[in-house]
Amino acid sequence: MKNNSIKVVIAMYVLSFGFNTNAQSTNQEEPIFGTVLSKKSTSDSTKKPFNLFKPAFLRLGIIGGSMISFDGGRGSNGGMLGLRVEYGISNRFSVVGQFQNNRSRNDDFPDAQASLGLNWMPFKSKRLQPYVGLGVGIGGDGLRRNDFRNSGRRFDYDNLNERRHAEGFGLLKTGLNYVLAKRLIGTIEANYEMPFQNKDSNGNANIALGLSYQFGRNKK
Structure with a gap:
């Protein structure tokens, strides 16, 4: 029984490590033109271009x-x-x-x-x-x-x-x-x-x- 409990704990640890690794790879910042684009710069890069007919x-x-x-x-x-x-x-x-x-x-x-x-x-x-x-x-x-x-x-x-x-x-x-x-x-x-x-x-x-x-x- 004790051995089975140890195996279950080890299995849970392995699964947890796998999910964390997968999450990190999913959220990893992708390099663009040799640099890493941060979340802040991503939001800035999606701003609408200047429109002559819509001034501030x-x-x-x-x-x-x-x-x-x-x-x-x-x-x-x-x-x-x-x-x-x-x-x-x-x-x-x-x-x-x-x-x-x-x-x-x-x-x-x-x-x-x-x-x-x-x-x-x-x-x-x-x-x-x-x-x-x-x-x-x-x-x-x-x-x-x-x-x-x-x-x-x-x-x-x-x-x-x-x-x-x-x-x-x-x-x-x-x-x-x-x-x-x-x-x-x-x-x-x-x-x-x-x-x-x-x-x-x-x-x-x-x-x-x-x-x-x-x-x-x-x-x-």
């Missing part, structure tokens, strides 16, 4: 603020008002397009300008989303009225409408997004513009506040 988020809004010229001069500053579109590639990166009208009575700023940039959002909390970014833009004036002195007349100024050429500029910016409501985003931003053509210019700055409506839901 889409924000449409308005932005307005003040412009400051670093070239100095009386009346060099002014105001701006524009439209802003932000396309979320992910929760970290977004493409921003901005179209603005500048209200200044000087030659430092164009009457209208458009820019395209890339924002990087290193982290975010429940309501705060700081970012930094860079971009490029172009501005043009249309017809601008210039005054020329004419000493041979009683009224010693002649007026001439002149068309200025469009000018490109580089853009550096930093800002903060704040969730005001479920889909309402407030933005405060400061940026620096450096014109490409005018090498003697010290550049310009914008300080602006924005309000946007967000479509879609941020990806996890």
